[in-house]
Amino acid sequence: MSSPAADANDLRSPHVALLPSSGAGHITPFLRLAASLLSQNCRVTLITSHPIVTQAESNLISSFLSSFPQVTEKQFHILPLDPASAASSKDPFFLQWESIRRSLHLLSSILSSLSPPLDAMVSDITLISSTITITKPMKIPNYVFFTSSAKMFSLFSYYSVVSESLADSTKISEIKIPGIGAIPRSSIPPLLLVPESLFATMFKSDSDNLRQFDGIIINTFDQLESKTLKALKAGEVAGGLPPLFNVGLIPNDFERKLGFGGEGAEAVSKWLDAQLAKSVVYVSFGSRTALSREQIRELGEGLVKSGYPFVWVMKDKAVDKEDGEKLEGVLGAEMMGEVKEKGIVVKEWVDQVEVLRHNSVGGFVSHCGWNSVVEAAWVGVPVLAWPLHGDQRINGEVVQGSGLGFMGGNWGWSGQVLVKGEEIGRRIKEMMEDEGLRLRAGEIRDEVRKVVGGTGDDGLKQLIQKWRA
Numbered sequence: 087m088s089s090p091a092a093d094a095n096d097l098r099s100p101h102v103a104l105l106p107s108s109g110a111g112h113i114t115p116f117l118r119l120a121a122s123l124l125s126q127n128c129r130v131t132l133i134t135s136h137p138i139v140t141q142a143e144s145n146l147i148s149s150f151l152s153s154f155p156q157v158t159e160k161q162f163h164i165l166p167l168d169p170a171s172a173a174s175s176k177d178p179f180f181l182q183w184e185s186i187r188r189s190l191h192l193l194s195s196i197l198s199s200l201s202p203p204l205d206a207m208v209s210d211i212t213l214i215s216s217t218i219t220i221t222k223p224m225k226i227p228n229y230v231f232f233t234s235s236a237k238m239f240s241l242f243s244y245y246s247v248v249s250e251s252l253a254d255s256t257k258i259s260e261i262k263i264p265g266i267g268a269i270p271r272s273s274i275p276p277l278l279l280v281p282e283s284l285f286a287t288m289f290k291s292d293s294d295n296l297r298q299f300d301g302i303i304i305n306t307f308d309q310l311e312s313k314t315l316k317a318l319k320a321g322e323v324a325g326g327l328p329p330l331f332n333v334g335l336i337p338n339d340f341e342r343k344l345g346f347g348g349e350g351a352e353a354v355s356k357w358l359d360a361q362l363a364k365s366v367v368y369v370s371f372g373s374r375t376a377l378s379r380e381q382i383r384e385l386g387e388g389l390v391k392s393g394y395p396f397v398w399v400m401k402d403k404a405v406d407k408e409d410g411e412k413l414e415g416v417l418g419a420e421m422m423g424e425v426k427e428k429g430i431v432v433k434e435w436v437d438q439v440e441v442l443r444h445n446s447v448g449g450f451v452s453h454c455g456w457n458s459v460v461e462a463a464w465v466g467v468p469v470l471a472w473p474l475h476g477d478q479r480i481n482g483e484v485v486q487g488s489g490l491g492f493m494g495g496n497w498g499w500s501g502q503v504l505v506k507g508e509e510i511g512r513r514i515k516e517m518m519e520d521e522g523l524r525l526r527a528g529e530i531r532d533e534v535r536k537v538v539g540g541t542g543d544d545g546l547k548q549l550i551q552k553w554r555a
């Protein structure tokens with residue numbers, strides 16, 4: 087029999103503050119986490135950092151807040167970055183992370199003004215060295231939200247051991263991570279091999295600080311990464327880490343209500359309705375990856391050569407507000423004509439999950455941003471992995487290892503190799519014609535759905551239980 091104190095704890099609504107950093111790849115899983123917490127009777131304060139880099143992020147946040155009026159939003163106005171830090175990176179998202187990190191000393195007044203007091207804070211992985219200096223003296227339990235795969239987390243948590251030798255190519259051709267296996271040098275995010283880069287500096291200091299946290303949250307499924315999760319939870323990868331909670335975060339209705347897809351998104355939806363079941367290839371490289379013009383044209387050629395109809399979300403600039411060039415200007419008139427005959431190309435945001443779950447979609451050409459991988463698993467669509475930056479090759483290995491998809495080939499990092507249309511077309515055909523792959527993707531979806539969002543989602547339950555206690 088449970089005690090009255092335990093029953094009271096079961097009813098308590100823990101108050102949790104969520105602090106995402108920047109980029110839709112980070113905001114989206116945070117908002118999904120918030121929606122899951124709300125459905126479990128938690129109080130949520132969302133801390134949004136301003137100015138916001140992209141229109142997509144602003145729209146996601148607005149749609150979320152209007153769907154969940156019970157959430158308290160605290161706007162955090164960050165300080166401009168000094169030119170010396172700006173010099174070490176040109177990436178607008180890394181620079182935003184750095185600005186937030188350097189402004190976080192201003193966060194304590196927001197945190198101390200919250201009522202009721204916080205039971206926990208969840209910090210974006212890209213901000214953790216700075217948030218811990220604020221929450222420690224305030225005695226607020228702080229949890230890391232790692233927005234990529236568990237396999238990428240294993241590299242992150244093991245990084246302090248290898249960071250120095252990693253910079254020297256003569257010393258390391260692969261990293262052997264205990265309990266996980268070898269990660270070849272070619273899969274390591276290229277910026278980690280440049281120790282003075284902003285990304286490597288943040289990664290190192292954050293990895294060193296992990297042990298100061300109360301827990302680690304990762305959005306992943308056993309069906310994708312069971313061996314890795316087991317090794318991490320058993321402490322085989324790195325000693326002394328806080329407990330790990332893997333939660334399956336599923337797309338939420340607020341994403342569908344966005345209404346910022348505009349005409350492009352509506353056209354996609356109508357066009358999809360007119361296609362044969364499982365006949366369409368969906369192509370998207372996430373929210374912040376632009377291909378070179380040359381590579382865009384090769385991709386266009388590859389799609390046409392594959393013979394399958396396609397939906398292609400094209401990005402010509404990393405930041406959507408700067409992506410003003412018309413499709414025809416990017417593709418050229420001839421290619422535009424060919425592409426229009428066979429498929430549909432948009433530069434606007436589309437609701438990716440809605441597209442992926444459409445019955446006519448039969449394959450996904452993806453850069454393997456982690457949210458895209460999780461979404462492909464959730465809907466059971468096979469993936470042709472074309473990793474371009476950062477964690478994406480490690481995520482691609484997870485895709486291949488789980489049977490959800492396969493790697494395109496030795497296609498280099500973005501900009502290193504011009505992948506020819508001929509080859510892209512051939513690999514797309516392989517994906518679309520592989521019945522075994524389709525069956526496996528469907529099995530993954532069925533297995534995931536038995537657990538995630540249902541009664542078996544232990545990670546989320548355990549986490550909330552901890553906050554209630």
Ligand SMILES: O=c1ccn([C@@H]2O[C@H](COP(=O)(O)OP(=O)(O)O[C@H]3O[C@H](CO)[C@@H](O)[C@H](O)[C@H]3O)[C@@H](O)[C@H]2O)c(=O)[nH]1
Pocket residue numbers: 109110111112114233234370371372373374375399434435436437438439454455456457458459461475476477478
């Ligand atoms: O037109 C679009 C474009 C994107 N999305 C969504 O935007 C998110 C994009 O996230 P992700 O697939 O992870 O790609 P990135 O935007 O590239 O994500 C960044 O953040 C991820 C999580 O840390 C990393 O794994 C990636 O490498 C990094 O580039 C996903 O939910 C997509 O469904 C849409 O809905 N419509």
